[in-house]
Amino acid sequence: MICYDNLTLAEATAIQNELKSELRFDLAENLDFKTVGGADISFNKGSNQFFAAIVILNFPRMTLQGYALAHGISNFPYIPGFLGFREVPSLLKAWDMIPNKPDVLILDGQGILHPRKMGIASHFGVLTKHLTMGCAKKSLFGKYEEPDLQKYSDSPIYGHHEILGYALRTKDRTQPVYVSPGYGLNVSQSLNLICKCMGKYRIPEPTRIAHEIVNQFRTGYLKEGYHKIPQNPELF
DNA sequence: GCGACAG
């Protein structure tokens, strides 16, 4: 079990720069996935006990197939730019419970839209070597123009002299979300994937449902472990 | 030095 407690900021920064050299964006031939995962963390204010959830949805149907719930402890504080050190350890516990990993995982936070290209989605992806991407509700890094008002309008976000991600309007007249690759897929693929994961809300289904379920876990309505949802028999 | 600052 990896533990990032007791790291100094200088050490954490060094680790990010190290992980950065392992980034890849050429592992996805296409977006022909069978499943997509969503990851989220929840905790009670002032507590160091974390609740982690990773849900698995059928792609592109966006119906729940199963979910893993795990408890975790973290004493690493929340510092913008270092979210991975606080949340990744707990998410890995949930990840390890999953018998069949999702083809791609969407995390609540940034991917390479980060000063050192090591947002939580990239951090998690480099450690697991699985396809990941980030979809954040607020911007952390990069320069961009406001996308148009209607659904699916997007605007590139620049940083390090290149396009790192996109501000995407996922719903009419609502704040955009910020998408970027984590590990394995490229910038345009990350944008396209999020578009294919939208339901009737601003937040894409994977992370939206992960958030819903992790809160039921935190409030005691669901228990730790891997839960499989009965799947309807294929009819054709 | 000042402002910004994922969850």
Next chain:
DNA sequence: ATCTTGTCGC
């Protein structure tokens, strides 16, 4: 992130 009621706008 979490704690919370009403309220404005489509």
